[in-house]
Amino acid sequence: MSTNNTASSELDFDTPAAKRHRNIRALKDKFASAGIAFGGISVIVAILLIFFYLLYEVAPLFESAKIERWQDNEQTVAPYAVPGEGNTLYLTMEEQAEIGLRVTDTGTFSFFNTRNGEVLKKESVSLPEGVTVTSFALASEYSGIFALGYSNGQAQVFQHKYKSTYPNGVRVITPGIEYPLGAETIQVSDGPLEVLALNGEEDTWTLVGGQQSKLNAAQISLTENLITEEVMAESDLVAMPDMNIPANKILLMPDRRWMLISGEDSKLGVVDMNAEGGPKVTQLIDATPGNITSFELLLGGNSLLISDDKGETSQWFLVRNEDNEWLLTKIRDFKNGSAPITGISIEHRRKGFAAITDSGDISFFTTTAERNSLNAAVAKGNVDMIALAPRSNALLVEQNGELTLWKIHNEHPEISWSALWEKVWYEGYQEPEFTWQSSASTNDFEPKYSLMPLAFGTLKAAFYAMLLGTPLAICGAIYTAYFMVPAMRRKVKPFIELMEALPTVILGFLAGLWLAPFMEVNLAGIFVTLLVLPVAIIAFAYAWACAPKAIRFLIPEGWDAALLVPVVIIATMFSFWIAPGIEQVLFGTEMRYWVSNELGIPYDQRNALVVGIAMGFAVIPTIFSITEDAIFAVPKHLSYGSLALGATPWQTLVRVVMPTASPGIFSAVMIGMGRAVGETMIVLMATGNTPIMDVNIFEGMRTLAANIAVEMPESEVGSTHYRILFLAAFVLFLFTFFVNTLAELVRQRLRKKYGSL
Structure with a gap:
């Protein structure tokens, strides 16, 4: 009885200590469950916040x-x-849209308050008796330079300008008229200027004007008096041949080589002012179906x-x-x-x-x-x-x-x-x-915001990185997890995973400043190595398998893979040693010159091959680690059972281990691809950042991530360029989200298919 009582007391689960232990454990479970749930929900919320913030910055781009x-x-x-007298020839406003300018056919310039029409300043052209304004020409809205043509065949050039001052902290805008070509009139024609065109830059200008069928060109050179700072204009008048197009209006392009004529019946004439033998019509077009x-x-x-x-x-x-x-x-x-x-x-x-x-x-x-x-x-x-x-x-x-x-x-x-x-x-x-060209030095620049070169560059860089990194990482993980002895695995696996801690800026620095110049000089050696190295490894493996057992048994079982290290080093050195001779025999010159001159394939020092090698090393640790864990986690009884039924280790690997580990391997590849797509520093430093669409492995590219890193510091907050960069980030976000979602669906399908093994 005493023994039974003792046993009963030892099996009593309702003691105060046991209850307290269960309560503490239950509390820990609740805290753990709450913490895990909170962490998971926080991750989802963070991703959604990123999504909606990007959408918030991008949405104004598409507003009407x-x-x-x-x-x-x-x-x-x-x-x-309307302020002033006469008919309006020109109407414009200054920067702040507070002051307007109205130019009329009476030669009056009226500056007025755009809110109430109050005239702030009024100037008039001093016209000789009987002379009237017969035409108007604008150089450009941006410059504010325009000309008036008179009935006596003369023209005068003006420029409206505005000076801002801040007396007592209050902005005051003072308008005025200046004479960029001097205050004197310029003789353009011997008859009324029915049509007039003006254009030029700095010290050289051209005025073209006259009657509808008779035009003259005044070539004007400007000089400035260093003492009085007065601008003097020297004019050279050239009579133009009959263009056979009665001109309703003429325009002169900024280079002053091309003049455009709007004629009767929707005719459009193009005049080459620099043509041999003098100006002549090079095109006559029916421009529109209507007038x-x-x-x-x-x-x-x-x-x-x-x-x-x-x-x-x-x-x-x-x-x-x-x-x-x-x-x-x-x-x-x-x-x-x-x-x-x-x-x-x-x-x-x-x-x-x-x-x-x-x-x-x-x-x-x-x-x-x-x-x-x-x-x-x-x-x-x-x-x-x-x-x-x-x-x-x-x-x-x-x-x-x-x-x-x-x-x-x-x-x-x-x-x-x-x-x-x-x-x-x-x-x-x-x-x-x-x-893609988001900025330039000129104010009349046409922004080019095509995201296609950037998306193409992103996929190109990821493709070459995965092309190099995926086979090496997966094959290395297979050997490490399945064939390597545990003692060697414990040394190799942490060493490779340690590579992931290497900052990508270091890899980019090495790729841009060392690897790219090295590959340019030793391009043939790189390709010879790619051919010689596999042959050397296979040859050594065959020779080792045929070696006497006495020699092979000198190396502990599973450690023979370490012998490949000197083989790889020697084969690589041998490849670079024989490469110059092969290069001369096959190409007669350096391989990069032969590729450019004979094949017509441009070679850029910082190219996709450099990125593929550098970024391949960046994604290898990620793919290797996840793949190795997935293969090593395959239950041993599956492989033991396969071997017991007579399958070879290779058959067991291919037909049992790999299918079982396929969800993990697929996840590793997708995570590696996500790393490659989002990589910034390596592609920023090793590609040349040229936003071009070319599959050539010897050409560079620019990726979405690198473009954001390069241009975001220079963009004006809230500008179109600024929001376009957010759109690039949004596209990158959606791409990775789509790829990861697709990868998860495939992984779940693989897990369901092979989970019953």
């Missing part, structure tokens, strides 16, 4: 434009009478915009043909309805314009993106003139002697699906292309 009547202190600015109503140069002066009474606006620019001749080519159309377009206003700093119809409906277009961002009614019936502010945030509409001020919200019109993912025909290009 808005237009509304301007308001000051919540009061709508009412229409007011030309607007004829203007886009920002930069390299593209022509033509509007007609059929409601269509077309963009044209010069393109070289197969015979190396320049031809004015129609690039794209912009159409919104069939109402006649009566006028257009060019944006001062973007490749866009606003078109107004005879019914008072206005449309905003961006040429590069081929985007119509706004259609709205700003008047009832035909308007006389429209003018955009330099920042394209305000619009002046003149109708029946009154001006109306409108506020515009149109922040990112340069973006559309076609601009991001399709080929775009940019100014100066011979054909549509995928191009």
Whole structure:
């Protein structure tokens, strides 16, 4: 009885200590469960926050434009009478859209408050008796330089400027008229200047004008008096031959080589001012199906915009043909309805314009993106003139002697699906292309925001990295987990995993400054090594298998793989030793020169091969570690049972171990690919960062991640460029999310298929 009682007391699970232990354990379980749940939910929430933050930054890119009547202190600015006398020749605004300028055919310049029409300053041209203003020409909206043509055949060039001062901390804008070509008039023709064109830069300018069928060109050179700082203009007048095109309007491109003539019956003439023997018409085109109503140069002066009474606006620019001749080519159309377009206003700093119809409906277009961002009614019936502010945030509409001020919200019109993912025909290009070029030194630059080169570069870099890293990592993991003796495995596995701790900036530094120059000089050695090394390993393995047992037994079982280390080193050294001779025999010169000259394949020092090798070493530890764990975790009874049934170790590996470990191996490859896709520093330092689309392994590339790292510090917060970089990050996020989701589905299917083994 005493023995039974003792046993019963020892098996009592309800003692205070046992209850306390169970309570503590239950509490720990609850804390662990809560912690794990909190951690998992936090990860999901963090990913969702990243997703929505990226979406928040990207969404404004695709918003439509808005237009509304301007308001000051919540009061709508009412229409007011146009300032000055005469008919409007030119209407514009200064930077802040606070002061407007109206130039009339009486030679009057009226600066006025755009909110109420109050005249702030008024200047008039001193015209001789009986002389009137007969024509107007604008160099560009950005420069603010324009010219008036007179009935006596003379022209005068002006520039409107605005000076900002801050007395007592209050901004005061002072407008004024300057004379960039001197205050004196310039003789252009012996008759009235019915048409006039102006363009130039710095000290060289050209004025072309005259009657519809008789034009002259005045070549103007400027000199400045160093003492008085007075600008003196020397003019050389050249009579132009008859162009056989009665000109309604003429335009001169900034290089002053090409002049464009708008003629009767929608005829468009292109004149080469530098042609041999003097200016001559090189093209005569039927530009539009209807009558030309607007004829203007886009920002930069390299593209022509033509509007007609059929409601269509077309963009044209010069393109070289197969015979190396320049031809004015129609690039794209912009159409919104069939109402006649009566006028257009060019944006001062973007490749866009606003078109107004005879019914008072206005449309905003961006040429590069081929985007119509706004259609709205700003008047009832035909308007006389429209003018955009330099920042394209305000619009002046003149109708029946009154001006109306409108506020515009149109922040990112340069973006559309076609601009991001399709080929775009940019100014100066011979054909549509995928191009990324986000900035330049000129103000009339056409931004090129195609993400295709960046996405292509990302996949290219990942492909070559995985091509090198995946076979080495998986084969190494198979041997380490399945064939290697435990003592050697305990040394090899941590050593390879330690490679993952190496900062990628170090790998990028080595790849860019050492590996790339080394490969350029020893390119043949690299390829000879790729051929010799496998042969050397197989030959050594065969020789070792045929060696006498007395020799083979000198090496402990499972340690014979260590003998491959000197084999690899010796084979590599031998490859580089024989490479120069092979190079001379096969190519007669260095391999890189032969590749470039004979095959026509460009060779860039920092190329995809360098990235593949450097980034391959970066992803090898990740793939190796996960694959090795997956293979080593396969239950031993499966492999023992297979061997017991007569299968060879290789058959057991291929038919039992690998299928069972396939979910883990697939996960390793997908995680390695994610690492390669998101890698920044290696591709940043070893690729040359050229955003081109070329599968050539000897060419560089630019990836999405590297592009963000390079350009984000230079982008203006909230700008189109800034949000495009966030869009690149969003695309990278969606790509990795899609790949990881697909990988998880495949992994679950593999686990379900082979989990019953």
